[in-house]
Amino acid sequence: MKIRLTFAALAFATLAGPSFAATEGPSTVKITGEVIDTWCYFSGVMGGPDAVVGSAHHTCAVWCAAGGIPVGVLADDGTVYMVMKLEGAAPLADGDALLEIQSDRITANGVHYLRDGINYLIVEEVVDNEGIVNLTHEDFGVVPPFTFPKSVREP
Amino acid sequence: MMRIQLSALAAAVILSTTAYAGSFSEGSNAKEWGLFGEETATFSGKVVDILCELSGDCADNCGDGTRQLGIVRAADNVLVPVLKNRQSSFNGAVADLLPYCNKMVDVDGLLVGDEEQTAAKLYMVQFIRETGAAEWSKTTLWTKKWNADNPEKKAIKGPWFRKDDRVVRQIEKDGYLGLGKEADEKFIAEWYN
Numbered sequence: 001m002k003i004r005l006t007f008a009a010l011a012f013a014t015l016a017g018p019s020f021a022a023t024e025g026p027s028t029v030k031i032t033g034e035v036i037d038t039w040c041y042f043s044g045v046m047g048g049p050d051a052v053v054g055s056a057h058h059t060c061a062v063w064c065a066a067g068g069i070p071v072g073v074l075a076d077d078g079t080v081y082m083v084m085k086l087e088g089a090a091p092l093a094d095g096d097a098l099l100e101i102q103s104d105r106i107t108a109n110g111v112h113y114l115r116d117g118i119n120y121l122i123v124e125e126v127v128d129n130e131g132i133v134n135l136t137h138e139d140f141g142v143v144p145p146f147t148f149p150k151s152v153r154e155p
Numbered sequence: 156m157m158r159i160q161l162s163a164l165a166a167a168v169i170l171s172t173t174a175y176a177g178s179f180s181e182g183s184n185a186k187e188w189g190l191f192g193e194e195t196a197t198f199s200g201k202v203v204d205i206l207c208e209l210s211g212d213c214a215d216n217c218g219d220g221t222r223q224l225g226i227v228r229a230a231d232n233v234l235v236p237v238l239k240n241r242q243s244s245f246n247g248a249v250a251d252l253l254p255y256c257n258k259m260v261d262v263d264g265l266l267v268g269d270e271e272q273t274a275a276k277l278y279m280v281q282f283i284r285e286t287g288a289a290e291w292s293k294t295t296l297w298t299k300k301w302n303a304d305n306p307e308k309k310a311i312k313g314p315w316f317r318k319d320d321r322v323v324r325q326i327e328k329d330g331y332l333g334l335g336k337e338a339d340e341k342f343i344a345e346w347y348n
Contacts, residue, residue, distance in 0.1 A: 023209055025209070026210065038238055038277070039238045039239050039277075041272070042191065042238070042267060042268045042269075042272060042273055042277055043188075043190040043191055043238075043239075043267045043268070043277075043279075044190050044191035044267075044269070045188065045190055049272065055332040055333055055334055055338075056332075058329075058331065058332055058333035059326065059331045059332075059333075060245070062322055062325050062326070062333075063245040063316040063322060064245045064247075066245070066316065066319055066321050066322050067244075067245040067246045067247050067297065067316070068246070068247030068248075068249050068250070068297070069238055069239065069245065069246075069247040070223050070236065070238055070247070078272075080272070080273065082223075082236060084205055084206045084209070084222070084223055085206060092221060092222055092223060099321055099322070099325045100325070102325075102333065103333050111210075113209045113210065115208075115209060115234050116233045116234050116235075116275050117273070117274030117275030118234070118236055118273070118274070118275050118277075120205065120209055122206070122210070132332075132333045132334055135334075137332050137342060141346055142331065142332070142342075147331055148331055148339075148343065148347075149313075149317060152331070152339075152343065153343060153347045154347070
C-alpha cells in the first residue's frame with residue numbers, strides 16, 4: 001500500500017509539474033516605503049538598484065508611470081509590492097494617479113496578495129506622504145543622464 | 156531498500172520538472188538586452204487582468220487599458236507580471252496585451268530579475284500571437300496608441316515623454332529631481348557648468 005501511494009504521489013508531481021500557483025491573501029497591511037519604477041528596479045536597465053530610486057531617478061519614474069509600467073512600493077525591508085490599485089485611482093495603466101507620488105516615501109494601508117513569488121498591493125489609503133527623502137542625485141547625478149533636456153542643461 | 160530507491164526516483168523526477176519549468180528559452184527569438192537575471196523565454200498562457208485574477212475584482216475587457224495585465228503560463232499556472240513591451244522609451248505592455256484579454260497567447264520575450272531582489276522573474280514581451288495563429292506581432296502598440304491619442308503633438312519635435320501633457324505638468328510642478336525648481340537650478344549649476 002505504501003509503495004502504491006508513493007507511486008500515486010510521484011505520478012501527480014510529474015503531471016502537475018512545479019507551480020507556486022496558490023494565492024496568499026488577502027491580508028490587510030500597512031506598508032512604509034518608496035514609490036518606485038518596477039521595471040528599472042528589477043531589470044537593471046539603467047544601473048544598479050541604488051541608482052534607480054530617489055531623486056536621481058525621479059523623472060524616469062514619472063516617464064515609466066506615464067508609460068503604464070507598473071509602479072511599486074519598495075518597503076524598508078527590501079520587499080517590493082507591485083501596486084495594482086490606488087485609492088480613488090484614475091486608470092492605473094495610464095499612470096496619471098501615480099505621477100504625483102513617484103519617488104515619495106509613503107505609508108499606505110492596503111490589501112496584500114502574494115502569488116508565485118510576487119507581492120501585490122491594493123492601496124486603500126495613503127496615510128502619510130513624506131515626499132522625496134531619498135536624495136540619490138547627490139551621489140549618482142541623474143539616471144538616465146539625459147533626464148534634463150539639453151535646452152535646460154545649456155540654456 | 157525499495158523505499159529508498161523510490162524516494163530517490165521521486166526526488167529526481169521533481170528536480171527535473173523544476174528545471175524544465177524554470178527554462179523557457181528553447182525556440183525563443185527574443186532580442187537580448189543584458190538585463191539582471193535575463194533569460195529569453197517563449198511560452199503560452201492566458202492574458203489576465205491581474206487584479207481580477209488575484210481578488211475577483213474584475214472589469215469588462217480586462218479594464219479596457221486601465222489595469223495591469225499578466226499572463227497565467229500554461230506550463231505551470233504561474234502568474235507572470237508583464238512589465239514592458241519591446242519599445243525602449245519607457246513603455247508598458249498593456250496596449251499590446253489588451254487585444255488578447257482572457258485569450259490564450261504565445262509570447263516571446265525576456266524574463267528578468269535577480270534572485271537577490273525578487274523571488275520570481277518578471278517579463279518583457281517582445282512578440283505575441285493568439286495561440287494557433289501563424290504570424291507573430293511585434294509589441295509596438297504603445298507609441299501607436301499614444302500618437303493616435305495625441306495628434307496635436309505630432310508637430311512638436313521630440314519623443315513622447317518630452318511632450319506628454321501629464322509628464323510636462325508634473326515636471327513643471329516639481330522639477331526634474333522632484334524637489335522643486337530651485338533644487339534643479341542648483342544641480343544644473345553644480346553638474347553641468
